[in-house]
Amino acid sequence: MRAKFMEIQCNPMDNNANQNSRRETFAQSNRLVGLGYVLASALIFSSAGLFVRAVDTDSWTIIFWRGLFAALFTLAYIVWRKKTQPEISRMGKSGVAAAAIGACGTIAFIPAFQHTTIANVSLIYAAAPFVSAVIIWIWMREKPTAAVALASLAAFAGVAMIFNGSVNTLNLRGDFMALWMTLMMAIYVCIYRRYPHTPAAGPAMLMSLFLLPVGIIMSNPLAATFEDIIVMGSFGLVFAVASVTLAEGARRLPASETSLISALETPLAPIWAFLLLAELPGTWTLIGGAVIFVAVLASQWHDNRRARLVEGQAA
Secondary structure (H helix, E strand, O other): HHHHHHHHHOOOOHHHHHHHHHHEEEEEHHHHHHHHHHHHHHHOOOOOOHHOOOOOOOOHHHHHHHHHHHHHHHHHHHOOOOHHHHHHHHHHHHHHEEEEHHHHHHHHHHHHHHOOHHHHHHHOOOOOOHHHHHHHHHHHOOOOOOOHHHHHHHHHHHHHHHHHOOOOOHHHHHHHHHHHHHHHHHHHHHHHHHHHOOOOOOHHHHHHHHOOOOOHOOOHHHHOOOOHHHHHHHHHHHHHHHHHHHHHOOOOOOOHHHHHHOOHHHHHHHHHHHHHHOOOOHHHHHHHHHHHHHHHHHHHHHHHHHHHHHHHHOO
């Protein structure tokens, strides 16, 4: 033991090098785990339209069963993490507001898939980060960078192109629902930006609970077939898992990298719709979607590059 102590004392630089090496190995391993979580989240979130199309029932019934199972899973997750006190009892006004806004978005999210194409919904929703930037600018006077401002203009142009392709078609109603859902979810994100102390899982569970009584009033959930209930329950469980994996990944990665990887949801949803439902997007959807996706990638690449430069200067 004394010899080992003397060896460490005689070779302090080697000991420090070993410690730094272990830290780097842990950081790299932690980053890979984070990448896996965020990739899984993007893959799961991209399947939303498939679940909605898989059942033959009304939107409110889907909202009820999805909300019920999502709330149960989220509650189980909170209890498992032993976070009941901070997640539920400390939500405050900001947590309740986030839950209410999220519920308003969910009301439009499900029927949007039933009134327009999966590609239209996912591509319009891809503009959410830029809608958030505008709201934050108005609400908190947080001026966006020139790159974000240009990307926002491009994204809004892309949304306009998608709407142009839906004029005089049944898709226009679904497009407006997708736009409303995008606005609500952008406000949801801004609440967390304005009040960062707001817990995540508690408001997510409350959001689902808000929709349960409305779902009962607006529909008859028990009239759904057992097969449809299984699908809708799986929908709720899967989306609760996606929310949890996104949160776990965000803890391990820089915010810019998390957003960039999450953007993979945008091209994945239309691909699933084409492969499994033979749903081919229209010309304007493809053009507008390409503009939005390029805007997302360019904005996230710029933010990621700037963050790395800052880290390099700090080092």
